[in-house]
Amino acid sequence: MSATLSPASAVTVNGRTYQPPRRPSVVICLDGCDPEYLARGIPAGVFPTLGRFAAEGFAGEADAAVPTFTNPNNVSIVTGAPPAVHGISGNYYLDRETGKEVMITDGSLMRAGTVLAALNNAGVPTVVVTAKDKLRKMLGRGMQGGICFSSEKASAATVEENGIADLEELVGRPTPNMYSGDLSLFVLDAGIKLLEQGRGELFYLSLSDYIQHGHAPGEPESDEFHRAVDERVGRLIELGAVVGLVADHGMRDKAKADGSANVIYLEDELNARFGPGAARVICPITDPYVKHHGALGSFVRVYRRAAGASIPELMAFCAQMPGVEAVLSAAEAAERYHLPIDREGDFIVLSDAATVVGATTSEHNLAGLDGHRLRSHGGLGERRVPFLVSEPLTPEYRRRAAAGGLHNYDIFDFVLNGTE
Ligand SMILES: [Zn+2]
Numbered sequence: 414m415s416a417t418l419s420p421a422s423a424v425t426v427n428g429r430t431y432q433p434p435r436r437p438s439v440v441i442c443l444d445g446c447d448p449e450y451l452a453r454g455i456p457a458g459v460f461p462t463l464g465r466f467a468a469e470g471f472a473g474e475a476d477a478a479v480p481t482f483t484n485p486n487n488v489s490i491v492t493g494a495p496p497a498v499h500g501i502s503g504n505y506y507l508d509r510e511t512g513k514e515v516m517i518t519d520g521s522l523m524r525a526g527t528v529l530a531a532l533n534n535a536g537v538p539t540v541v542v543t544a545k546d547k548l549r550k551m552l553g554r555g556m557q558g559g560i561c562f563s564s565e566k567a568s569a570a571t572v573e574e575n576g577i578a579d580l581e582e583l584v585g586r587p588t589p590n591m592y593s594g595d596l597s598l599f600v601l602d603a604g605i606k607l608l609e610q611g612r613g614e615l616f617y618l619s620l621s622d623y624i625q626h627g628h629a630p631g632e633p634e635s636d637e638f639h640r641a642v643d644e645r646v647g648r649l650i651e652l653g654a655v656v657g658l659v660a661d662h663g664m665r666d667k668a669k670a671d672g673s674a675n676v677i678y679l680e681d682e683l684n685a686r687f688g689p690g691a692a693r694v695i696c697p698i699t700d701p702y703v704k705h706h707g708a709l710g711s712f713v714r715v716y717r718r719a720a721g722a723s724i725p726e727l728m729a730f731c732a733q734m735p736g737v738e739a740v741l742s743a744a745e746a747a748e749r750y751h752l753p754i755d756r757e758g759d760f761i762v763l764s765d766a767a768t769v770v771g772a773t774t775s776e777h778n779l780a781g782l783d784g785h786r787l788r789s790h791g792g793l794g795e796r797r798v799p800f801l802v803s804e805p806l807t808p809e810y811r812r813r814a815a816a817g818g819l820h821n822y823d824i825f826d827f828v829l830n831g832t833e
Pocket residue numbers: 444445482483622661662
């Protein structure tokens with residue numbers, strides 16, 4: 414349909430071959446887009462563009478990587494591979510060698526290359542825009558040239574570091590607030606401008622889940638936000654792009670009937686039962702932006718600390734707690750969810766769809782919720798995500814989709830290799 418793009422050869426990344434885009438190709442990670450937002454929003458007219466994909470392109474669901482957090486899934490999407498391959502299994506982890514707890518804010522722990530870097534370096538002008546700056550270095554890892562920036566730090570972008578400057582001028586408004594829906598809309602608007610100016614052929618636009626943490630499907634705030642997202646997807650298509658859209662994870666209500674957060678403070682519980690310092694609980698949802706979830710999600714890693722209770726005893730105690738869905742040893746977790754074993758705890762605990770699990774009461778501050786019910790993710794209840802493509806799939810990819818077992822990290826494969 415649109416003009417032939419610059420010639421580049423196919424690339425192979427983590428065992429899969431990707432064709433260079435034949436027309437501008439945009440993958441959007443609509444952070445925290447639980448399928449329920451679409452299930453309620455499409456009939457209500459919130460998503461006029463995405464609602465057409467089922468008839469005009471492809472609309473299905475896929476599994477996110479577990480734990481259903483932002484970093485592991487964004488990195489899975491851009492590498493086309495699960496955490497066992499790329500090494501990122503949380504936003505935050507305990508380094509067994511140093512004993513230090515570390516926030517992951519760059520690509521130094523990544524063990525695999527990305528589809529974005531491979532195609533960019535093969536000559537496809539590539540644009541990566543993320544809402545939160547913490548993801549930028551991971552998503553842009555290995556890119557030589559190209560454009561990669563975050564809306565959070567839009568005003569600070571430089572040609573040297575980001576491949577582009579003067580973003581406020583480009584988008585036509587100031588750098589958005591960290592805690593706003595505009596943090597995401599700015600990402601999409603920047604993508605639209607760059608597409609209009611012909612500055613990219615391959616785009617990855619990764620949004621923030623601030624709105625979804627605060628607002629359930631059907632609430633005016635989430636409807637308004639999603640209408641704005643949908644309108645921008647429509648504009649990208651109008652400009653000739655093929656658009657793929659997935660989420661990094663779903664989002665569920667984790668509050669009790671009285672509105673208070675439904676939390677298991679697991680480290681407190683373990684230490685009360687087995688003695689002070691018995692175990693350390695690491696919450697891999699922890700990131701620099703905890704206001705909207707208090708660092709509480711539905712997946713934690715537990716490290717035995719003191720002699721006394723054995724790991725099986727600690728596990729058995731966790732397994733009988735109300736609200737706990739699964740307790741798996743490191744080896745079981747790594748095998749079942751394709752996680753890097755050397756970055757596992759002694760065991761993992763998954764809470765159910767209505768419950769979050771934390772460390773100690775003193776480590777989690779829920780004041781930022783400002784009276785909202787806690788909504789969060791991390792567990793199996795948030796594993797299903799939308800998987801949408803704006804164009805019809807080839808017969809082979811239709812068959813693959815129909816066979817089931819899709820992952821959100823198949824999206825670049827589908828967009829680049831699987832459309833007519
Ligand atoms: Zn997320």
